[in-house]
Amino acid sequence: xxxxxxxxxQVEVGILARHEGRRHAREKDEARRRDEEAPDARGxxxxxxADRDGVAHDDREKHERDRPDVVVVLLxxxxxxxxxxxxxxxxxxxxxxxxxxxxVSEARATGATVLLGTALPNHRDPPxxxxxxxxxxxxxxxxxxxxxxxxxxxxxxxxxxxxVHPNGDGYQVLADVLAEELVRRGLVxx
Numbered sequence: 308x309x310x311x312x313x314x315x316x317q318v319e320v321g322i323l324a325r326h327e328g329r330r331h332a333r334e335k336d337e338a339r340r341r342d343e344e345a346p347d348a349r350g351x352x353x354x355x356x357a358d359r360d361g362v363a364h365d366d367r368e369k370h371e372r373d374r375p376d377v378v379v380v381l382l383x384x385x386x387x388x389x390x391x392x393x394x395x396x397x398x399x400x401x402x403x404x405x406x407x408x409x410x411v412s413e414a415r416a417t418g419a420t421v422l423l424g425t426a427l428p429n430h431r432d433p434p435x436x437x438x439x440x441x442x443x444x445x446x447x448x449x450x451x452x453x454x455x456x457x458x459x460x461x462x463x464x465x466x467x468x469x470x471v472h473p474n475g476d477g478y479q480v481l482a483d484v485l486a487e488e489l490v491r492r493g494l495v496x497x
Contacts, residue, residue, distance in 0.1 A: 377422060377494060378414040379485065381454060383407055383444070384426040384471070387436045396436055404443040411448070420494060422485075423448040425455035427477075428463050430470040450492075457484045 386403040407423065414421045425441040428434065441455050458466065458473075458480055466477030473481060489495045 374417065375419050377489070378417075378419045379422050379424060379452065380407065380410055380414065381424040381426075381452075381481075382410065383440050384429065384432060384437060387426070387432045387440055388471075391433070391436075396439065400436070400439045400443050403440060404447055407444070408447055422450075422452045422488070424452035427455050427458045427471075427473070429467065430464070432471075452484065452488055454481055454484055 383403050386406075387399060390399040390402075411421050411423055423444060425444050426437050428437060437455070444451050458477070461480055463477075466473055466480060468474035468477070490497045
């Protein structure tokens with residue numbers, strides 16, 4: 308159910324992020340507190356689409372139980388990294404996009420609106436591979452979330468906590484992009 312269906316429904320937009328990066332105990336406690344205070348926001352760690360082979364069984368159960376209205380998929384850049392020694396970059400991108408297509412299809416099967424985001428620029432991955440991945444995401448999902456593009460328009464190096472993961476300001480940029488896109492697409496009112 309979206310705000311279109313129930314105009315009195317409250318929608319909270321935020322980014323719930325979990326990753327295995329290096330964070331201090333205090334930051335972990337703050338993140339845990341924020342997670343507990345945002346019951347309508349769910350996030351599931353998926354380090355690579357290759358590890359997912361579609362929506363994992365436990366994620367399927369969560370989708371069926373929680374019935375999210377919107378699922379945001381922001382995966383793929385770790386595939387570029389973990390397969391960096393592959394001598395054929397186009398095949399890496401093709402395999403990654405095929406897995407993303409499966410994830411999107413399975414998430415849509417739960418009735419949710421699925422928004423596929425583009426990969427963020429970072430210091431770890433070759434920019435040409437990230438660009439190739441984002442071009443393929445654009446082909447797979449012409450209505451994709453422009454997360455990578457909008458992140459890249461900013462002073463993105465200062466938005467990273469490490470070589471890849473956003474810091475608090477970076478996640479705020481992603482939350483702002485998501486909020487703007489939800490309004491623009493008519494999924495929530497401003």
